[in-house]
Amino acid sequence: MQLALFDLDHTLLPCDSDYAWTQYLIDAGVVDREDFTRKNDDFYAQYRAGMLDVQAFLDFQFAPLADNPRARLDAWHADFMARTIVPVIGQAARALVNRHQEQGDLCALITATNSFVTGPIAREFGIPHLIATIPAQDGYGRFTGRVRGTPAFRAGKLERLDAWLEAMGSWRGAFTRIWFYSDSFNDLPLLQAVSDPVAVHPDPPLRAHAEQAGWPILELYP
Numbered sequence: 001m002q003l004a005l006f007d008l009d010h011t012l013l014p015c016d017s018d019y020a021w022t023q024y025l026i027d028a029g030v031v032d033r034e035d036f037t038r039k040n041d042d043f044y045a046q047y048r049a050g051m052l053d054v055q056a057f058l059d060f061q062f063a064p065l066a067d068n069p070r071a072r073l074d075a076w077h078a079d080f081m082a083r084t085i086v087p088v089i090g091q092a093a094r095a096l097v098n099r100h101q102e103q104g105d106l107c108a109l110i111t112a113t114n115s116f117v118t119g120p121i122a123r124e125f126g127i128p129h130l131i132a133t134i135p136a137q138d139g140y141g142r143f144t145g146r147v148r149g150t151p152a153f154r155a156g157k158l159e160r161l162d163a164w165l166e167a168m169g170s171w172r173g174a175f176t177r178i179w180f181y182s183d184s185f186n187d188l189p190l191l192q193a194v195s196d197p198v199a200v201h202p203d204p205p206l207r208a209h210a211e212q213a214g215w216p217i218l219e220l221y222p
Contacts, residue, residue, distance in 0.1 A: 003175045004100035005161070005190070006127065007182035008111040008118060011200045012093045014221040017085065017121060018061060018113045019044050024080045025064055048203065050185055054112075054153050059145070062135050065116060066145030073116070073143075081120050089124065092220040097125050100179070110161060110180075110190070112153040116143070131160050155189040181218065185209065 009016040022040045025031050039060055046052040065073060100107050108129035109122040115132040122130045136148040150156045165171050172178060178194040180187070185205035191197040199210035200218045210217055 001175050002103065002105040003178045004097075004105045004107045005110045005178065005180040005194070006097065006107070006125075007180070007184065007187060007200070008109055008113060008121065010183040010203075011181055012089075012097070012109075012125060012220070013085070013121070014088055014090065014201075015084075016044065016113075017117050020084050021077075021080060021117050022061065022064075024076070024084060028076065030068070030076070031064055047186070050205065052153075052186075054151050055147075058114075058133065058147050058151065061114065062143065062145045062147070065114075065135055065143035070141050070143075077116070077120060081124065085121055086124060090221055094125065096181070096218075096220065097127060101126065105179075106175075108161075108164070110152060110157055112151060112157070112186075129164070131157070131164050154186050157187060157190045158193055161190065182206070191215075 006012050009018065019040060022036060026033050026036050026040070043052065043057045043060060097107065106129070107127050108131055109118065109125070109127045110131040111118050112133055114135050115130060116135055118132045119130055131152055133151040133153065134148040136144045136146045138144055150159050152160045162172065172193070177196055179196040179198060180190055180194045181198045181200045182191060183199070183201045183203060183206065185203055188206070188209065198216045198218050199206050200220060202210055202217060207217065
């Protein structure tokens with residue numbers, strides 16, 4: 001049995017879905033343009049520099065989820081998918097996922113971006129399993145603005161992967177090969193824990209590490 005894990009932002013997608021979702025809300029007039037643009041840019045820069053305060057970012061990212069009813073959020077997200085996400089998905093990214101599925105590999109999208117944003121994107125790729133940061137909900141299905149469990153970020157991705165496998169009655173050692181495709185040095189804990197790490201459009205620190213370690217470097221987008 002083999003396992004293929006895919007990061008999302010700047011890996012299967014040529015953009016950052018977290019950043020793009022907030023930008024969508026800004027353009028739609030849902031949130032304050034000046035305040036959210038500044039914070040969105042600041043958090044994105046922190047992430048790319050490997051210095052993200054994940055709890056502060058989640059407080060920022062989850063606020064619009066808590067402030068709006070689920071039906072309204074779902075309608076916005078459907079429009080976001082049609083306008084922003086689906087048009088930028090490349091054939092090479094789809095082909096990569098399809099190749100692993102045709103091999104019979106167990107496939108999962110594993111991303112720090114929250115499950116509300118990424119669930120529909122995983123379905124668009126036909127990936128059946130999603131490991132993502134989870135926004136907490138109350139008993140009525142409304143988002144609370146808090147995170148549930150461990151964020152799927154840095155070492156948290158490895159923790160969440162192991163918990164997911166355990167829930168299925170499995171573990172990493174049960175697989176003959178595990179691929180993980182990622183663009184980010186933030187994902188180094190998981191990249192180092194799999195048999196087949198692949199750097200995809202890597203940021204400069206990951207590119208340097210991949211070249212030194214002899215990892216494959218993949219370019220899915222021009």
